[in-house]
Amino acid sequence: MDAFLENFNYIVYVVLMMIGLYAMISKNNLIKKLVGMTIFQSAIILFYVSIGAKEGAAIPILDHHQMHVAAAHDDHADTHKDKADTHEGEHADTKIHKADKHAAGAHSNHTSAEHASTHTDKHKHEAPHAGEHDDHDGHHVSSEINPAKFSNPIPHVLMLTAIVVGVSTLGVALSIVQRVHQGYGSIEEDDILNQIGPNADG
């Protein structure tokens, strides 16, 4: 049961994907096929978003002011986040990477920094690294930010792109269906195949 709850998102994504695949393959109506295609793509978006999500994590945007406060008041880390402007956001981003790198170094394996953060993603319930990491906070300026407290932004950014791609694919596909309808007067696949006949190429 625990395994089911922990992997709930992933189970849902597989189920949704299969529903989408089924609709794309077996439905006769072209629009229904497209509905299946959209479900299929949404399932993959759910999968990616699940990678980046973790419980109680904040949006990974920081400002300079907050970074100094953060060491003292870790709990209020997310109060000023929305005030960060773009420039500061970018700067803070590089800081996060530094912190990440430090975290990776602390576990004495030569992984990339993002690996460290996804690693903690996967074991969000244990989070032993985070605690360990906090002990050293006083000694290193760059480790003021605890990557375990922020969600990994990369999957979300990727999915913004994938959503745009999905919407454009749907748009192109719908206009092609319109074209098919203009040509054959139907969007039922068997109807159209009957009109084409077994050998004709018109």
Add this chain to the structure above:
Amino acid sequence: MADQIPVLIILAPLFGGILVLLLGLRYRSVCFPIAVASLGVSLFSALHTFRTVLLEGPQRYFLSGWERGGGFAVGIEYRIDQINGLVLIMIAFVALLSVIHSRSRVSVETPAKVPQVYILSLLLVSGLLGMTITNDAFNLYVLLEISSLSSYALIAIGSRRAALSAFNYVIMGTIGASFLLLGVGYLFIQTGTLNMQDIHGALMAEGLINAPSIKVALMLILIGLWIKMGLFPLHGWLPNAYSYAPSATGTLMGPLVTKVMIYIMIRMMVSVFGIDFLYEQLAWTKPVSLLASIAIVGGSFLAVSQTDLRKMLCYLIVAEVGYMVGGAWVGNLNGMTGAIYHILGDALMTLCLFFVVGIVIAKTGEHRLSAFKGLFKSMPLTMVCFVVVAFAMIGLPPTCGFFSKWYLVRGGLEAGQYPFVIALLISSLVNAVIFFRLIEFAYFQSPDSDTAEAHGAHGESGAHGDEGEHSATAHAHTPVPMKVYRVDPDLDADSIVTEVPWGMKAPLLIVAACLLLLGIFNSTVTAWIADGLKGVGF
């Protein structure tokens, strides 16, 4: 400035497409010059970059200057080595020739959509170039979708039958691309990076390579790419999409899209998963090369059973995909070299075949095999080029087809993959049957024997076109009936078949010459490929 040249390979066609969008819709005449100029810049940049690669080794380009920081990639990286340098040159070259060749066809077949065809063609080419050059697994997916979306639209510009084929292509293409995206997602979970070299490094450094999720990722990526490249059991979308599309689209997509997908598969194999893992640890080389052998035989027999010229070409493409997948998976250097060399050679062969068949269909107005009857007398130059490409397809020296088969067969024998070798030989024989039959039509049969039949077919197809227009009342504003095979009214004014204008003939002669040159200089090209492969662990 000089260090910005690699990115120009992509940006030139991309901005060319935007420029056509801005200017071409108003001034029809600028579309073609802009397309040629931007592809020319792209080809020049690719050649220049390849020269730098030969002198200085693989080149890296960091988009927006986001260099690697702290041992991992921050931004998107382009990476050019000997192999994808050659593939980039091939793409830009084939696209340039195809656009020049198709100029008159575009204005005859799709007169209302000329700027759109050029915009989408340039976008398609920049997507393909980007997929080849990028070193970022997610960027690869985005560029894949850019090229796929433009190809869906390019195909659907044709007849109503083309629109239906395009719809099936959308469904299959989306499944393929989604599988690729999912596979990249599994790699990202395990390694936390999207840069191909970094993924490989992380997989190797931590022994992650043995994790089951990596096998799942490999399988998803392979299935996705196999759907996209049209490997035999998954090829269903390909023949209809390419043969019902307008001929300019078929000529552009046929040689390029499947070849680029095969390159992406090889890139994923050597740069991401690593050759040691694929060849030594996984026991997949036998089953995959068996699958490729089935693809070769299946594609060849489907090709020989076709009566329609363009359908036949499409099934030949399906068979050739099997060559390259098999070569990449036999499991040694010779096979891989043969596969990459065949990517270059097959792109040129397919382009040449599409040129010849396009010219024959445009001149005779017929799309059956018998269209070739007696053509040697009326268009000798075209038919000489056809003989060259036929020899290349069969695999006779000194054309490039012989040398790629040589490497593939040698690789197959070294690895003991006998089904693959047998399939290659069967395919050569089948190609010999197909092409000698056409050559016999062209050289030894006179065209008058069934002119009446040809006229009948022509009249029938005309009636068909009218019917198509009638049912598509909403398209009344389109001045031509929606029909694939159209006879060029200027070209066959009095039904005497003659040579085509130089605009169509010159690209054909250049490609035929390249088929010979690529064969004659095969040792240079394969040395470059071997250099590139040494850089990735062979």
